[in-house]
Amino acid sequence: MQITLKLYAFLTDYLPVDARRSNALVLEVGDGSTVASLIADRALPPRLVHLVLLNGEFVPPQQRDTQRLNPGDVLAIWPPIAGG
Amino acid sequence: MAWTRKILRVNLTQGSCVSEALNMAWAAQYLGQRGLASKYLVSEIDPQVDPLSPGNKIIYATGPLTGTMASTGGRYSVVTKGPLTGVIACSNSGGFFGAELKFAGWDMIIVEGRSPTPVYLHIENERATLVPADDLWGQTVWATEAALKKRHQDPLLRVSSIGRAGENQVLFAAIVNDLHRAAGRSGVGAVMGSKNLKAIAVRGTRGVGNIADPKAFMAAATAGKKVLAENAVTGQGLPTYGTQVLMNVINEMGALPTRNHRDVEFEGARKISAEAMHEKRASDGRTHLVTNQACFGCTIACGRISRIDETHFSVETRPEYWGASGGLEYEAAWALGSANGVDDLEALQFANLLCNEDGMDPISFGATVGAVMELYDLGILSKEEIGLETPFGSAEALCKLAEMTARGEGFGKVIGLGSKRLCAQYGKPELSMTVKGQEFPAYDGRALQGMGLAYATSNRGACHLRGYMVSSEVFGIPVKTDPRETAGKPEMLKAFQDATAVVDSSGLCVFTTFAWTMNDIQPQIQAACEGDWALDSLLQMGERIWNLERDFNLAAGITGKDDTLPPRLLNEPCKTGGSKGMVAEIGKMLPEYYSLRGWTADGVPTAATRSRLGL
Numbered sequence: 001m002q003i004t005l006k007l008y009a010f011l012t013d014y015l016p017v018d019a020r021r022s023n024a025l026v027l028e029v030g031d032g033s034t035v036a037s038l039i040a041d042r043a044l045p046p047r048l049v050h051l052v053l054l055n056g057e058f059v060p061p062q063q064r065d066t067q068r069l070n071p072g073d074v075l076a077i078w079p080p081i082a083g084g
Numbered sequence: 085m086a087w088t089r090k091i092l093r094v095n096l097t098q099g100s101c102v103s104e105a106l107n108m109a110w111a112a113q114y115l116g117q118r119g120l121a122s123k124y125l126v127s128e129i130d131p132q133v134d135p136l137s138p139g140n141k142i143i144y145a146t147g148p149l150t151g152t153m154a155s156t157g158g159r160y161s162v163v164t165k166g167p168l169t170g171v172i173a174c175s176n177s178g179g180f181f182g183a184e185l186k187f188a189g190w191d192m193i194i195v196e197g198r199s200p201t202p203v204y205l206h207i208e209n210e211r212a213t214l215v216p217a218d219d220l221w222g223q224t225v226w227a228t229e230a231a232l233k234k235r236h237q238d239p240l241l242r243v244s245s246i247g248r249a250g251e252n253q254v255l256f257a258a259i260v261n262d263l264h265r266a267a268g269r270s271g272v273g274a275v276m277g278s279k280n281l282k283a284i285a286v287r288g289t290r291g292v293g294n295i296a297d298p299k300a301f302m303a304a305a306t307a308g309k310k311v312l313a314e315n316a317v318t319g320q321g322l323p324t325y326g327t328q329v330l331m332n333v334i335n336e337m338g339a340l341p342t343r344n345h346r347d348v349e350f351e352g353a354r355k356i357s358a359e360a361m362h363e364k365r366a367s368d369g370r371t372h373l374v375t376n377q378a379c380f381g382c383t384i385a386c387g388r389i390s391r392i393d394e395t396h397f398s399v400e401t402r403p404e405y406w407g408a409s410g411g412l413e414y415e416a417a418w419a420l421g422s423a424n425g426v427d428d429l430e431a432l433q434f435a436n437l438l439c440n441e442d443g444m445d446p447i448s449f450g451a452t453v454g455a456v457m458e459l460y461d462l463g464i465l466s467k468e469e470i471g472l473e474t475p476f477g478s479a480e481a482l483c484k485l486a487e488m489t490a491r492g493e494g495f496g497k498v499i500g501l502g503s504k505r506l507c508a509q510y511g512k513p514e515l516s517m518t519v520k521g522q523e524f525p526a527y528d529g530r531a532l533q534g535m536g537l538a539y540a541t542s543n544r545g546a547c548h549l550r551g552y553m554v555s556s557e558v559f560g561i562p563v564k565t566d567p568r569e570t571a572g573k574p575e576m577l578k579a580f581q582d583a584t585a586v587v588d589s590s591g592l593c594v595f596t597t598f599a600w601t602m603n604d605i606q607p608q609i610q611a612a613c614e615g616d617w618a619l620d621s622l623l624q625m626g627e628r629i630w631n632l633e634r635d636f637n638l639a640a641g642i643t644g645k646d647d648t649l650p651p652r653l654l655n656e657p658c659k660t661g662g663s664k665g666m667v668a669e670i671g672k673m674l675p676e677y678y679s680l681r682g683w684t685a686d687g688v689p690t691a692a693t694r695s696r697l698g699l
Contacts, residue, residue, distance in 0.1 A: 082595075084414070
């Protein structure tokens with residue numbers, strides 16, 4: 001199935017060069033993939049995986065192992081950030 | 085240097101500058117800056133006074149940590165009755181002006197009356213003089229600062245001034261210091277303009293002293309800096325990406341107000357984000373962002389310095405704008421961009437430069453343009469009336485309207501009234517996205533329930549910096565809460581509001597609280613200041629300040645009915661994204677909030693509350 005992975009701020013470097021200007025990458029992932037398994041597959045450093053939104057909704061750390069991905073999902077991830 | 089214990093009182097009607105002792109009994113109750121200046125203001129003016137009349141006063145106040153070695157200890161606040169809102173205005177600025185005022189030996193300046201002709205206030209340590217400024221009237225902030233430095237032959241002179249927007253009494257005019265740091269909100273610049281006071285230029289060479297316990301203070305300040313440096317947000321995220329990193333975050337959540345709050349997702353958000361500011365442009369191979377910049381004493385350095393694209397239509401024949409200058413910060417980028425559907429980063433930077441150059445709040449300006457674009461879209465405003473086409477998304481309209489508003493030209497005079505008065509004038513008051521007359525900042529109060537309550541109850545009208553619930557609802561600082569949930573939000577908001585009032589009264593920047601708790605701040609205040617500044621005392625002081633401001637606002641004429649949001653946020657659900665279907669549930673939270681505050685069901689502090697807080 002296809003999902004869209006969006007990586008922002010310092011995590012931009014973990015996207016292929018041609019995906020960095022959109023911060024988005026359309027990915028083919030296996031059925032049964034979870035938020036945590038995708039993070040592991042992409043080798044994202046745990047300390048940079050802070051704010052995780054699945055279709056705009058926050059996924060708490062304790063749910064990332066069990067939160068399954070569905071076709072068309074948009075998974076967006078940020079390192080620790082803040083602003084005002 | 086903790087308190088200098090001196091106030092400079094300037095009477096513009098009489099042309100006098102007099103030194104007087106700081107009321108130390110009040111300092112013990114209100115600390116400094118926001119709290120102490122508010123105490124002076126409410127004690128000295130009639131709450132019903134016309135904000136633009138000589139009877140209003142305007143106070144420039146430092147905190148006890150301003151000018152010290154505490155990280156971010158460079159803040160000052162401007163406190164007055166706000167012309168945009170008709171309630172208390174308290175606008176906070178960084179840069180270097182606040183610390184310089186302290187070095188000159190002054191805790192605050194109280195300005196009263198009105199000068200018959202334009203003047204500026206020149207301060208050189210204990211010597212303060214009012215100087216004719218007829219030649220500066222009509223000049224921009226930037227030209228004024230350059231002229232004053234040249235006149236006094238002092239490149240280290242620190243200047244806080246108004247541009248043409250303040251002179252023209254644009255109701256959201258800002259006071260700008262150090263070229264691009266601003267006491268931005270509520271129209272404090274219009275008050276300065278109404279008094280014919282063009283600028284305050286200060287040079288202080290008295291250095292730091294008067295710290296209660298210097299050794300303990302150095303230890304506490306050093307410990308605080310270590311916390312900021314080691315925190316991922318204040319040590320890495322903010323210096324690298326600035327506040328602008330929020331553009332994509334808030335958009336992905338479906339919380340980014342777009343096209344005058346019609347929508348909550350902006351298709352052009354990525355193009356005006358922090359990530360875009362880091363990319364090389366096709367036109368010149370340069371990045372928009374040049375560097376970050378710190379205010380006095382700051383070890384975070386979140387400020388943005390950018391260089392506009394010289395080939396952009398707004399500046400291609402105007403090389404005076406080609407150099408590196410301030411911007412874009414998130415709030416400005418949102419208000420000038422998403423609020424109007426404009427996704428042209430260079431156009432936003434140009435409009436932002438004009439806001440800095442002529443002293444306008446980009447939030448209220450941009451949000452008012454959003455209302456104009458909606459009225460144009462509905463056919464209520466025409467090209468003939470405005471003087472140009474203003475469809476949503478027009479970068480050309482944004483840039484032109486910024487110039488017209490700053491200079492008081494044509495329809496710019498109407499925009500300068502702010503969206504509340506503008507929308508009322510055209511028979512559509514419900515299209516004004518304001519609370520108590522002040523335009524919203526960059527978070528939708530439907531998508532973030534706690535922020536909705538924060539806007540409704542803010543003492544200076546819609547504002548994110550009186551109780552920044554985004555911190556919990558989005559970042560998880562200090563704990564993550566569900567932005568869709570209302571339960572628990574009143575209690576958390578009260579805690580945020582009271583703690584923020586403490587920080588705003590200290591001389592420190594509220595951004596430190598992304599890493600610091602009150603347990604990091606309290607030792608710095610206690611070591612610097614004489615007296616009892618235990619944690620409980622400080623938090624009660626924050627509550628005292630909040631209620632002092634509330635009492636003033638009630639006396640000025642607001643009621644609990646003003647603690648609400650525009651009908652669009654209460655009745656029109658978010659259309660898309662993670663917040664789809666949501667409206668602001670203020671009614672579920674406000675009664676509990678009033679109860680926690682010790683207020684009546686009508687939002688009035690009870691006699692018991694006033695007594696408990698020493699009001």
